[in-house]
Amino acid sequence: MLRAILIDDEELALAVLEILLLEIGGVTVVGKFLGISEALEQCADLQPDLIFLDIEMPGTNGLEAAESLLAQCSAAEIIYVTAHHQYAVEAFEANAIGYLLKPVAKDRLAKAVSRYVYLHARDAKRNGELPGKDGKDAGHAGSGKLSLKVLGSMELYNADGRLITWRTKKTKEMFAYLWHHGGTPVYRYHLIDHLWPDTAPDRAQTLFHTTLYNLRKALKSAGCPDMVVFGDERYWMRTERIASDYERLEQLMKKGCQPGDAEELFALYRGDYLEIEHYEWANSRIYDIRTTYVQCLEQALEGASGSVRERLLRKLIELEPYQEKHYDRLKQHLGN
Structure with a gap:
């Protein structure tokens, strides 16, 4: 049984929609609200599957209110119910799964609910999830990192x-x-x-x-x-x-890099921070991480010998190709 909350500033509209949902079946109305603030206060506790939301209400725009509602109950889907057709494009651009015009037709309401069931089942199948005892996806709770x-x-x-x-x-x-x-x-x-x-x-x-x-x-x-x-x-x-390679690298660099850390240091640093994506807002961190990583390799180099020392020097040359000291040390190492 799906759980739904209804939000509309007209009591009659709430009553009619609840009756239609009862006639369709498969949906339990767990809350009815005349304003967004009341819905926000209870949404997290109610955890609905569906939110039926009017767009034009006094002092509130439903398209903007959806953001706050989904922040409280992120597993829910929005179905807009409105007397105004001009918001349809904005609603679907915001990925609402339904847009119903008042007076709500029962067949269109049934299709909107069916669309939720279809999308829910499709996503569960894609991710190899099985329904839990409460009818929700087992993957929703997620315990692993x-x-x-x-x-x-x-x-x-x-x-x-x-x-x-x-x-x-x-x-x-x-x-x-x-x-x-x-x-x-x-x-x-x-x-x-x-x-x-x-x-x-x-x-x-x-x-x-x-x-x-x-x-x-x-x-x-x-x-x-x-x-x-x-x-x-x-x-x-x-x-x-979230466990990240950057956090692990940061741990190694903070504790002080040793020759025994070399293999992990090489494996972790596959390239600069978000190098392939090349996000401009990340540029300052790219420089900071690279600088600290070079210092870490230098530190590990102090006690390194054999093939580990050679690999450390070659990595330093890769990162700082214009630093002659790296080439000199590599020549000296290979000449021994």
Whole structure:
């Protein structure tokens, strides 16, 4: 049985929609609200599968309110219910799964609910998930860590080692940007400025909401539905469930690099930070990591001998090809 909440500033509209859902069957209305604030207070506890949301309400726009609602219950899907047809394009650009015009026709309502069931089953099949006892995907709770590689190129793997694919390049970049900030809240306008610097504001807002939706869906599919958090106009990522190659490299560099760490140092540093993606906002960290890594190799070199010393020197030449001292030391080593 699907769980739904209904949000509309007209009591009659709420009553009619509830009756129609009862007639269709398969949906339980767990909450009815005349305003967004009341819905936000209870949404996290109710954890609905579906949110039926009016667009034009006093002092509130449903398209903007959806963002806050999904921050509270990220596993839910939005179906807009409105008397105005002009918002349809914006609604579907924000990836709503339904757009119903008032008065709501029962057959169209049934199709919208069926669409949720279809998409839910398709996603579960793609990810090899089986329904749990409560009818939800077993993958929603997700207990294992995600594995992230950001040195060289960005690759994210779920707890089972499956590579996570991104619907768009911007979805991938938004993930990288939020993870890059390490759980620090980022204002929405900073996100938009960095990801869509040359896009008109209205278009950038639409792309932002669509990309955020796609990101949440991808993380939900990976078993981490609540990783992107929203509050006070800011977004942040819960990064504690992500183990990254950069964090491991940082651990080695902080403790002091030894010759015995060389193999792991080589394996971890496949390239510069997000080198393949080439995000401009990451440039300062690229330099910092590379500089510290070179210092780490120099430190490991002090006690190294044999093939390990040779590999360390060749890595230093790769990273700093204009530093003559690396060539001189390599010649000296090979001449011994």
